[in-house]
Amino acid sequence: MSTVRPVVTLGRRMPLIRYLLFRVLGAIPTLLAIVTISFFLIRFAPAGPFDRARALPADVVANLDAAYGLDRPLWQQYTSYLRDLAHGDFGPSFRYKDFSVTELIREGFPVSATLGAIAIAIALVGGVGVGVVAALNHGRFVDHATIGLSVVAIAVPSFVLLPALGLLFGIELHWLPVAGWDPTSIRDYVLPVTTLCLPPLAYIARLTRASMIEVMRSAYVRTAFAKGLPLRTIVLKHALRPALIPVASYLAPAVAMTMTGSLVVETIAGLPGIGRYLVQGALNRDYTLVLGMVIVYSTLLIAMGLVVDLLIAALDPRIRLEA
Amino acid sequence: MSAEPVLVVEDLRVEHPGRGGAVEAVRDVSLSVGAGECVGIVGESGSGKTQLCLALMGLLPPSARIDGAVRFAGAPGGAARAVRGERIAMVFQDPQTALTPHLRIGSQMSEVLVHHRRSSGARAREAARAMLARVGIPDPAGCLRRYPHELSGGMRQRVLIAMSLLCGPQLLVADEPTTALDVTVQAQVLELLARLRREQRMAILLVSHDLAVVAGLAARIVVMYAGRVVEEAPAEALFHGPRHPYTAALIACAPNADGPIPARMATLPGQPPGAAERFTGCPFAARCDRSSERCRREPPPMTAFDDGRRFACHDPLPA
Numbered sequence: 001m002s003t004v005r006p007v008v009t010l011g012r013r014m015p016l017i018r019y020l021l022f023r024v025l026g027a028i029p030t031l032l033a034i035v036t037i038s039f040f041l042i043r044f045a046p047a048g049p050f051d052r053a054r055a056l057p058a059d060v061v062a063n064l065d066a067a068y069g070l071d072r073p074l075w076q077q078y079t080s081y082l083r084d085l086a087h088g089d090f091g092p093s094f095r096y097k098d099f100s101v102t103e104l105i106r107e108g109f110p111v112s113a114t115l116g117a118i119a120i121a122i123a124l125v126g127g128v129g130v131g132v133v134a135a136l137n138h139g140r141f142v143d144h145a146t147i148g149l150s151v152v153a154i155a156v157p158s159f160v161l162l163p164a165l166g167l168l169f170g171i172e173l174h175w176l177p178v179a180g181w182d183p184t185s186i187r188d189y190v191l192p193v194t195t196l197c198l199p200p201l202a203y204i205a206r207l208t209r210a211s212m213i214e215v216m217r218s219a220y221v222r223t224a225f226a227k228g229l230p231l232r233t234i235v236l237k238h239a240l241r242p243a244l245i246p247v248a249s250y251l252a253p254a255v256a257m258t259m260t261g262s263l264v265v266e267t268i269a270g271l272p273g274i275g276r277y278l279v280q281g282a283l284n285r286d287y288t289l290v291l292g293m294v295i296v297y298s299t300l301l302i303a304m305g306l307v308v309d310l311l312i313a314a315l316d317p318r319i320r321l322e323a
Numbered sequence: 324m325s326a327e328p329v330l331v332v333e334d335l336r337v338e339h340p341g342r343g344g345a346v347e348a349v350r351d352v353s354l355s356v357g358a359g360e361c362v363g364i365v366g367e368s369g370s371g372k373t374q375l376c377l378a379l380m381g382l383l384p385p386s387a388r389i390d391g392a393v394r395f396a397g398a399p400g401g402a403a404r405a406v407r408g409e410r411i412a413m414v415f416q417d418p419q420t421a422l423t424p425h426l427r428i429g430s431q432m433s434e435v436l437v438h439h440r441r442s443s444g445a446r447a448r449e450a451a452r453a454m455l456a457r458v459g460i461p462d463p464a465g466c467l468r469r470y471p472h473e474l475s476g477g478m479r480q481r482v483l484i485a486m487s488l489l490c491g492p493q494l495l496v497a498d499e500p501t502t503a504l505d506v507t508v509q510a511q512v513l514e515l516l517a518r519l520r521r522e523q524r525m526a527i528l529l530v531s532h533d534l535a536v537v538a539g540l541a542a543r544i545v546v547m548y549a550g551r552v553v554e555e556a557p558a559e560a561l562f563h564g565p566r567h568p569y570t571a572a573l574i575a576c577a578p579n580a581d582g583p584i585p586a587r588m589a590t591l592p593g594q595p596p597g598a599a600e601r602f603t604g605c606p607f608a609a610r611c612d613r614s615s616e617r618c619r620r621e622p623p624p625m626t627a628f629d630d631g632r633r634f635a636c637h638d639p640l641p642a
Contacts, residue, residue: 219420225382226415227435228408228485237434238423315472316425
């Protein structure tokens with residue numbers, strides 16, 4: 001005997017499958033709009049991928065333009081880009097010779113995504129833990145210390161933190177490698193993951209603390225106290241779930257941001273991720289690479305938005321999912 | 324008055340320290356509730372009723388300064404806090420917010436028995452279902468599976484009452500249990516409380532700003548003003564012959580459905596002193612039409628009488 005119970009409580013009008021279908025189909029025009037705007041924005045930026053301080057001979061430029069299709073009218077380039085995109089082809093990179101954008105992203109994304117996912121997971125567990133402890137000690141030393149440290153963690157930039165950590169744990173103590181990448185060696189992960197996870201951890205701690213303080217003052221938590229329940233039950237069963245709603249909302253941009261890599265961290269630690277492609281691609285006018293990165297980032301953001309909405313609906317049964 | 328009281332409060336004082344001096348929410352309140360007795364507490368908003376209830380339950384924030392004695396007969400050492408939710412239970416004013424929104428009713432009810440009685444989940448659910456049936460929930464088994472937002476205000480208050488009664492408490496503290504409800508639902512909830520008191524032989528401390536709510540249920544009524552007790556008397560006697568001018572004013576302000584409809588509702592001009600305000604004499608002096616120089620200078624002492632009446636007034640109304 002088995003009963004099927006929906007994971008998410010939905011409005012009676014909209015079953016989960018239909019809701020998901022709506023959201024996924026709804027993402028297509030959004031992505032198309034993002035791609036279109038980005039395509040023309042980067043094209044209208046002055047200079048092109050083959051411009052150098054010393055100008056190339058005119059016939060070389062003409063050959064390059066012909067090879068990459070830049071000699072055709074812009075709208076034709078746009079439609080042919082979309083056609084290739086529909087077949088899953090992001091086009092050739094203008095700067096990384098002999099590499100397609102698909103290859104670049106396929107190689108780099110797992111590195112950035114792995115580091116980012118680990119960092120966000122640690123930030124989530126650690127941040128919620130720290131935030132709850134701070135909230136339960138509201139106004140006391142632990143609370144003030146948490147606030148103070150979180151400001152530091154958010155404010156110190158990664159280009160200061162990572163070298164500082166490398167100096168201490170790599171060069172002084174010889175505990176960890178300063179840079180380099182071997183996916184099978186956990187030791188290589190420690191410093192970049194630490195650098196990546198501290199700001200979101202601090203931010204999640206602050207979000208959790210603030211909402212937890214509010215929830216602990218709510219009437220239903222007072223009822224739970226009046227029922228004589230132990231503090232552990234009150235916090236974990238009654239207070240934590242509603243307190244996590246602001247954290248869930250923050251997760252969408254945080255995950256998309258962290259999993260697409262960090263230019264600073266990956267450059268300093270010598271990691272073969274995709275963190276540098278967006279900035280470098282834009283500076284080099286590597287049109288296809290920029291667009292590829294924009295697509296990866298926005299897809300991740302849109303997907304996380306959906307995940308977060310489901311998560312919030314799961315946290316609060318009063319919320320109905322409606323497209 | 325019953326022989327052995329379940330609750331004795333002596334000179335209870337609650338202060339909340341803050342910037343610009345402490346706020347005195349409850350000042351020297353003494354009262355007692357006998358076993359199985361219903362005592363009403365009446366007063367305007369801000370008269371310290373809720374603060375008094377929270378102090379009894381040990382639910383005030385740790386920053387609050389509490390003086391005086393609260394002895395609860397059902398607890399070892401008299402501390403209600405230790406038997407909270409079991410021997411002494413509380414029902415709150417606003418049923419809209421008093422239930423945890425993300426937990427089903429069944430889960431919120433059964434956890435009380437699982438914690439206090441070490442019941443198994445299944446036994447606790449069955450007890451919860453039976454209690455919901457007793458408080459008049461039409462489909463108790465279905466109600467257990469509901470979330471609070473799927474119930475009406477009246478149903479939620481019934482759920483809260485049922486939840487507070489699961490362990491068979493000796494004393495129920497009901498803080499404005501009907502204020503957030505429609506008038507018809509109000510009457511049902513009060514009837515329910517009256518019935519449960521008889522059946523469970525449980526004492527009730529019924530708090531309300533509304534004299535009419537308290538009148539039907541309480542054998543004795545305590546009138547509070549500005550954090551103090553100003554008068555206490557058996558319900559009948561209080562209504563028919565209030566001695567404290569404030570009590571008289573409260574009774575005069577209560578709309579009377581039987582009498583002629585007045586062109587203008589009776590009101591009591593002015594406002595009660597704020598909890599942070601300091602004054603030397605009687606707290607009601609500024610609004611009292613009988614007040615004299617002495618009232619503003621000297622706090623009136625509490626005078627107790629053999630018939631169970633007491634009041635604090637220099638110039639009481641004639642008996």
